[in-house]
Amino acid sequence: MSQSDTVQRILDAAEVLFAQKGFAETSLRAITSRAGVNLAAVNYHFGSKEALIQAVFERYLTPFCQALDAKLEELEAETRNGGDVPLEKLFTVASRLALGSHGDEPRRAMIFFRLSGQAYSQPQDHLRAWLRDHYGPVFRRFLALLRRAVPDVPPMELFWRVHFSLGAVIFTLSGMESLQAISKKDFNQSVTAAHITQQLLPFVVGGIVGAGPARERQA
């Protein structure tokens, strides 16, 4: 092979370890050891640990965002001659792509949500900035469709509610394992990741629509 698979092995190992223990707590030695490659390979192939972190995000996010963008394009076309995309459909599409656009099991997605959580709680400005610059457009496109789906919600409130939703998703899927443990203890019942994401939908939709004066609750 002209391109060795060292790069992929490093990315695989880094992805798991970063999600498991965070960026700062994961040493290059731990990564290269798990990947079965030499310590210097990271700096040789990526340049620095920082660049490796970005590469991990890029490998996951780029296919996802491309898929989402294409799907949004499709949805936009459908509504070109009147009608809006329903709220539920927008989130179902996004969730399905996030969980399954990588061929492999949703475990990959779970790992990635942990990474996102770490990226957000991290003070590394440039990571957040890089994410925003690279994947902001598709986010705004999603937001535009959303705005049409819930015209009653003022744009700024909608903006915040989307971020609240993002928080609910990332936080939950970040802490999945411990939450599953608690749930099992309290309800004597195992819960799958698919089950949780299924529960997320009505919560997010309910939250986006909101409990304001625009809506009355049923008794």
Next chain:
Amino acid sequence: MSQSDTVQRILDAAEVLFAQKGFAETSLRAITSRAGVNLAAVNYHFGSKEALIQAVFERYLTPFCQALDAKLEELEAETRNGGDVPLEKLFTVASRLALGSHGDEPRRAMIFFRLSGQAYSQPQDHLRAWLRDHYGPVFRRFLALLRRAVPDVPPMELFWRVHFSLGAVIFTLSGMESLQAISKKDFNQSVTAAHITQQLLPFVVGGIVGAGPARERQA
């Protein structure tokens, strides 16, 4: 003074720095330097960096949980002779206590939410376990009142939705600064922390009630 204020100065500095840069990225040297105390003071008074982290959480959470517990007791008593506490009131009470039970400005609360976010994305099992063991009861008490407020939502769904809400709150308040910046850029309008927490309420209430078959949305 028989007990020097070194301990307090260290806690103050650690609280801010941990929230700003995370646990791993904050060195004891940075903390002691900001506190104006000697490097060895941390290990002398707390034993280790790990113990210092716990102490930071304890100093904030203990008064909050005591206040919340007392308030919940009060609410339970009110409903002893019939009636339930409305959903909105439960969250308003919790939010008001979280933001203002420390006398000082809500900035303290903001700092603490960042800490919570870091604690959750952190893989430090023992921190999470310690939080659960110490503050689990008051959480369960809150959950019990909640269950009575929304009897239509099945207990397990409610459990998950509460965690979704927690995620929305912690995530948002963790990333406040960057979110405020984005908001300012997109809407040309500054947003205060109070404004955001105000927006959180209808989102959380809407999410908890959910968008399931139990409720219809208004056109």
Next chain:
DNA sequence: AGACGTTTTAAACTAGCGTTTGAGCCACCA
């Protein structure tokens, strides 16, 4: 005043980090 327990101090220690180096390996092409 002097002795004693507590706290502070400066300095050192050990360990682990990200990164760099330069020699070695190996496939490929002239």
Next chain:
DNA sequence: TGGTGGCTCAAACGCTAGTTTAAAACGTCT
């Protein structure tokens, strides 16, 4: 065949981390 370029490797570098040490300073009692 001999060299050339991409890649791997063990070793070392410089640095910063948390922690420990032992002496100095302090406050408080007899």
